[in-house]
Amino acid sequence: MIPVYNGGEAFRACVASVAAALRISDEIIVVADGESDGSWRIAAEYGATVLKLEQNGGPARARNHGAKAATRDIVFFVDADVTIRPNSLDLVAATFGKRMDIAAMIGSYDRIPHHSNFLSQYKNLLHHYVHQNGSAKASTFWGACGAIRREIFLYIGGFNERYTRASIEDIELGYRLIAANHAIHLEKNLQVTHLKRWTVSSLLNAEIFLRGTPWTRLLWWNLWRSRKVPADLNLDMKHRLSMLLSAVMVGVFLAGLANSKALLLVVPLFAVFLGLNGSVLRFFYINRGFLFTGGAAIWRFFYDLYCWVGFFVGSSRTAHGALRRLALFTFSKLDAVSLGIAVGLTSAFVVAIATGAVLLSGDAALNRSLSLLGNYLIGYRVSGAGLLVGTLQTIVLGYLFGFSFAVIRNFSVRIAMGSDKVRLAFVRLMNKERH
Helix, strand or coil, rough: CCEEEECCHHHHHHHHHHHHHCCCCCEEEEEEECCCHHHHHHHHCCEEEEEECCCCCCHHHHHHHHHHHCCCCEEEEEEECCEECCHHHHHHHHHHHHHCEEEEEEEECCCCCCCCHHHHHHHHHHHHHHCCCCCCCEECCCEEEEEEEHHHHCCCCCCCCCCCCCCCCHEEEEEEHHCCCEECCCCCCEEEEECCCCCCCHHHHHHHHHHHHHHHHHHHHHHHHCCCCCCCHCCCCHHHHHHHEEEEEEHHHHHHHHHHHHHHHHHHHHHHHHCCHHHHHHHHHHHHCCCHHHHHHHHHHHHHHHHHHHHHHHHHHHHHHHHHCCCCHCCCCCCCCHHHHHHHHHHHHHHHHHHHHHHCCCCHHHHHHHHHHHHCCCCCCCCHHHHHHHHHHHHHHHHHHHHHHHHHHHHHHHCCCHHHHHHHHHHHHHHHHCC
């Protein structure tokens, strides 16, 4: 299943590689996501089933559309800017055949990215290294090279279509799979070649705003829901310590502008930084040599710093969203009848349980204390008849209290909303929350 939006020559190479790996029982589904360069015609040349969406809505929606149209049990998602190996489909089918316990599997980029410029080589080699050294028991999904059982994919709701650009829709799907107790397998022999050319601007935009920021928000949500944060792939402990150390080095350098002695700490701190990243730098050295490794070390430090940018932007947006939801809760209209019923039943339940407990215990002191409710509930005493009288009266009184509170509160909010500024602010909050 390949989503494509103005794929160009990279897409032709992608479809050709998939067609070369195709088996008799397989099908290729291409979703033209509002594209305008005629990429769907390339897919048709290779016998693919082409589904065309009028407007571009992002790969999440396109993949969901394609998966619904699929007729096979396993959906193998491939990005339009990668090529797969001739044995890829055999490997996917064999893995799912042997591992009935897994719901999904992912692969990685290989060590031979198509473009030769430094950032394209660095980015793809880093991805290859992280995945090749990650746990086979993965906690995330990957849309560029990831397969999943179609029934589970549809049952869990597919990709989140709120992500209208290539972002973290695959990571979010992986978190939902894990939360639903489905296993994801990282198959290190399943590798694809990436054809994308990375530049400074495209890389920073992708890693700060399309991935770092929304991923931070997802991590905060996951932490609130499950009280834990995954510690594999890009989130392992070494990377967290490396980020922390990079921030400390920047702080020490700034302090050194005021006191030059502080600069003496930069060298040993950078040595520790190199130690934390020693294994990945060794990998770069073996595969690309000394000069490339030097550049990779510098960019790795820079990477840690802009990860902080994504973290702070994502965290601020998370806090802003929480405050917005609190404001909506504060100003939203209360249902007076529902609140009245809830208060009445809860109060009656408390009175009934307390009366029953005192009756069973026979404690005279508790009996005298609870009997004080007779000052407020007519005819109440600690007895079977008193339990019935107290419960019925509490239901009525609790209902009247809850109903009255809601009416007064809604009236007060309506008065406050009489201000045009307050009303317009509330409307803006409502529109943002819906979006």
